[in-house]
Amino acid sequence: MRRTGRCKPYKGPRLRLVLGLFGCLFCAIFIRLVVVQIFQHPYLRDLAERQHSHQITLQPERGRILDRHGRVLATSVPVPSVYAIPDDIEDPDAIAPKVAAILGQPLATVQRQLNSSSPFVWLARQLPPEVGERLQKLNIRGVQTLQETRRFYPKRHLAGQVLGFVGVDGVGLGGLEHLYNRELTGTPRHVTLQRDATGRTVQIMAGDPSEYPRGADLYLTLDERLQYVAEKELATRVQETRAKSGIVVIMHPPTGDILAVANYPFFNPNDFHDPKQRVWQRNRAVTDPVEPGSTFKLVTASAALEENVARVTDMFHCENGFVVRNGRRLRDHHPYGLMSFSQVIEKSSNIGTVKIAERLSDNQLYTYIRRFGFGEKSLVSLPGEEEGLIRTPKKWTKPTHDSLAFGQEVTVTSVQLLAAYTVIANGGWLMRPRMVEHVVQGDESQFFAPEVRHRVLSPQTLERMNEILVGVIERGTGKQAAVEGYTVAGKTGTAQKVEHGSYSHSKVLAAFVGYVPAEAPQLAIVVMIDEPQLAKWGGEAAAPVFKRVAQQALYYLQVPSRQTQTLSLETILDPTPTPPSGDLEPLRGISSAGAKSGEREPARIALSTGPKIEKERQPAP
Amino acid sequence: MPRQPQAPSAAPMMSRGRARRLASRHVGMALLLSALMVLGGVLLYLWPQVRLVGLGYRQGKLLVQRTQMLQRQKELQVELGSLRQLRRIEEIATQHLGLRPPQTTQVIYVLSGQHVVGQRRE
Numbered sequence: 001m002r003r004t005g006r007c008k009p010y011k012g013p014r015l016r017l018v019l020g021l022f023g024c025l026f027c028a029i030f031i032r033l034v035v036v037q038i039f040q041h042p043y044l045r046d047l048a049e050r051q052h053s054h055q056i057t058l059q060p061e062r063g064r065i066l067d068r069h070g071r072v073l074a075t076s077v078p079v080p081s082v083y084a085i086p087d088d089i090e091d092p093d094a095i096a097p098k099v100a101a102i103l104g105q106p107l108a109t110v111q112r113q114l115n116s117s118s119p120f121v122w123l124a125r126q127l128p129p130e131v132g133e134r135l136q137k138l139n140i141r142g143v144q145t146l147q148e149t150r151r152f153y154p155k156r157h158l159a160g161q162v163l164g165f166v167g168v169d170g171v172g173l174g175g176l177e178h179l180y181n182r183e184l185t186g187t188p189r190h191v192t193l194q195r196d197a198t199g200r201t202v203q204i205m206a207g208d209p210s211e212y213p214r215g216a217d218l219y220l221t222l223d224e225r226l227q228y229v230a231e232k233e234l235a236t237r238v239q240e241t242r243a244k245s246g247i248v249v250i251m252h253p254p255t256g257d258i259l260a261v262a263n264y265p266f267f268n269p270n271d272f273h274d275p276k277q278r279v280w281q282r283n284r285a286v287t288d289p290v291e292p293g294s295t296f297k298l299v300t301a302s303a304a305l306e307e308n309v310a311r312v313t314d315m316f317h318c319e320n321g322f323v324v325r326n327g328r329r330l331r332d333h334h335p336y337g338l339m340s341f342s343q344v345i346e347k348s349s350n351i352g353t354v355k356i357a358e359r360l361s362d363n364q365l366y367t368y369i370r371r372f373g374f375g376e377k378s379l380v381s382l383p384g385e386e387e388g389l390i391r392t393p394k395k396w397t398k399p400t401h402d403s404l405a406f407g408q409e410v411t412v413t414s415v416q417l418l419a420a421y422t423v424i425a426n427g428g429w430l431m432r433p434r435m436v437e438h439v440v441q442g443d444e445s446q447f448f449a450p451e452v453r454h455r456v457l458s459p460q461t462l463e464r465m466n467e468i469l470v471g472v473i474e475r476g477t478g479k480q481a482a483v484e485g486y487t488v489a490g491k492t493g494t495a496q497k498v499e500h501g502s503y504s505h506s507k508v509l510a511a512f513v514g515y516v517p518a519e520a521p522q523l524a525i526v527v528m529i530d531e532p533q534l535a536k537w538g539g540e541a542a543a544p545v546f547k548r549v550a551q552q553a554l555y556y557l558q559v560p561s562r563q564t565q566t567l568s569l570e571t572i573l574d575p576t577p578t579p580p581s582g583d584l585e586p587l588r589g590i591s592s593a594g595a596k597s598g599e600r601e602p603a604r605i606a607l608s609t610g611p612k613i614e615k616e617r618q619p620a621p
Numbered sequence: 622m623p624r625q626p627q628a629p630s631a632a633p634m635m636s637r638g639r640a641r642r643l644a645s646r647h648v649g650m651a652l653l654l655s656a657l658m659v660l661g662g663v664l665l666y667l668w669p670q671v672r673l674v675g676l677g678y679r680q681g682k683l684l685v686q687r688t689q690m691l692q693r694q695k696e697l698q699v700e701l702g703s704l705r706q707l708r709r710i711e712e713i714a715t716q717h718l719g720l721r722p723p724q725t726t727q728v729i730y731v732l733s734g735q736h737v738v739g740q741r742r743e
Contacts, residue, residue: 072702077695129696154702194677202677228707485725555728566730 060186063215067224080132080145081125088142126150157266161283165269179383186215216441221257230262233548241532253422255450256431289388289411293495296407303368309359326398346476350406357405362393372420380433418526425521428457481543485561490514492538510541
């Protein structure tokens with residue numbers, strides 16, 4: 001028999017000891033599992049998620065600012081910034097010279113920063129990309145680069161005061177950048193990534209990292225080319241007259257679109273840190289109200305005609321250039337005698353205008369001043385707009401009525417003044433000046449339609465005022481504003497500046513406001529030259545700027561002049577040879593003038609597209 | 622009559638051993654097959670996971686590359702905008718190329734259909 005006997009199972013103390021030990025071990029494991037799986041579950045789950053999943057915040061790229069044709073005026077570009085974690089740097093004094101050389105900073109400054117007790121120090125922000133790359137190649141422990149976005153204005157100072165600027169932290173601090181900061185900034189997005197032990201991305205858990213969030217794009221009513229022309233001619237004239245500064249604003253009367261706002265001296269938003277630049281960062285066309293001088297006679301004359309207290313043929317004696325009224329001496333720049341209503345405005349006689357105004361009551365004059373939009377904001381989308389100063393008739397002193405008649409004791413901004421003149425150019429309607437045409441956020445677009453504020457004058461008054469303002473250019477003080485081939489209407493102004501509580505005899509503000517072509521206005525332009533030294537009158541200092549700007553702008557907008565030749569497209573495309581006429585010569589390379597003399601000159605055909613402008617002479621209220 | 626003791630037959634003995642061997646071989650085969658199937662299943666399960674991880678790495682690299690290229694594009698756009706400054710273009714046109722603005726008589730508007738090109742449509 002093989003089975004000799006069975007071993008009795010051992011039930012001794014050793015076995016019990018082993019079983020007890022295993023039992024305890026299993027109990028411990030069980031308890032631990034309960035603790036880990038039940039009690040510590042949320043904490044450990046978070047810990048694990050933190051280890052392998054990583055949430056990144058995609059900061060939105062700041063939206064662009066573009067002109068009415070989509071030309072970029074402001075955009076953002078990612079650039080490196082360099083920071084240090086001083087505790088991680090082993091030998092700050094050894095690496096300081098290398099870092100200082102790359103960053104172009106003083107060695108002592110870098111040494112101080114690297115030896116700082118702070119846990120985090122910015123060494124330099126928003127550097128050129130190549131500087132960041134050079135620093136990264138050094139691979140210094142404790143010195144790192146970080147991508148930030150920097151605002152760039154590729155056209156430099158073009159419309160600098162209008163655009164404003166953005167600080168190093170990406171917040172708009174001036175101009176449209178400040179006013180539309182919320183729209184331009186956009187909303188950050190979060191993306192969750194799964195990462196391995198080395199930090200490499202394994203999987204995208206939530207969100208799409210390939211699509212960076214963006215702020216809204218701002219399309220302005222400005223036209224880059226008109227802005228350039230306005231700035232160029234303004235700068236030239238300010239330098240020619242040795243003036244302190246100047247402003248040009250161009251508006252499209254039917255829509256109230258502001259096509260250009262030029263402030264000289266210029267402000268380059270790329271260098272907003274420069275204290276010399278920052279002096280001129282204000283958009284003085286809306287922030288600095290000034291006394292309008294004779295340009296304000298528009299209100300007096302319009303009010304008198306609209307209220308039927310005067311006719312254009314009424315005669316006024318201008319006291320040979322000097323009179324004392326209400327204890328105040330009034331002077332004209334030239335001694336005039338008897339003049340008609342129209343001549344008073346054409347020649348810009350203060351005394352004549354005061355005599356026209358005396359036919360109006362205080363309340364009537366005040367009402368028309370307010371109707372033209374003075375004393376309140378024009379509601380243009382530009383920050384820091386001032387409403388100007390006009391006191392209520394109750395607060396007027398004796399000479400106030402006379403002073404207001406020719407633009408003293410009242411302050412207006414350039415944009416307000418221009419908007420008032422567009423009333424004449426726009427069928428009697430006061431438009432709200434429009435600076436932003438539309439805002440585009442992704443697929444959505446918010447359009448700001450032209451806005452009519454109210455009617456100011458009747459068509460009869462408009463017609464008379466238009467004739468008077470044309471007369472200012474043809475026979476009056478604004479001859480230098482005349483543009484060859486076009487009918488210009490406008491008014492000059494020379495406002496004495498207030499100095500030490502009284503009107504200065506040496507410091508003036510020369511101005512010209514007008515529109516062209518007078519029969520169907522396409523452009524309204526205001527020019528202000530502050531403290532010109534060589535040509536002190538508005539008709540001498542400011543009117544030539546109007547002429548130069550208007551001439552180039554009309555070419556650009558392709559508004560034909562009286563002298564412009566027109567040809568039909570069919571005539572040009574007709575392949576059958578036709579005998580050359582005088583009109584066809586320029587297309588074959590010989591200008592009309594050149595053809596007669598036998599000279600060959602390149603002919604130019606203006607075919608470039610101008611701004612999309614629709615005619616709205618008499619918009620609905 | 623006492624039974625003659627029979628010599629043990631080799632055939633049944635072999636067949637039992639063989640049967641046992643065969644059985645154990647079958648079991649072994651089954652086990653091997655099962656193991657292979659389990660391994661195949663595991664591989665089939667892991668392969669997409671591994672592939673997914675690989676693609677994830679590749680996607681991460683491509684995203685970095687895309688970001689760099691977009692950054693470069695932005696830089697070039699800024700440069701282009703800077704080169705298109707009207708002041709610069711006018712300087713080149715007038716000083717280098719000798720161009721000048723046209724005189725009024727040199728500008729010709731071309732009638733296209735009912736309206737002059739450049740003139741506003743009424």
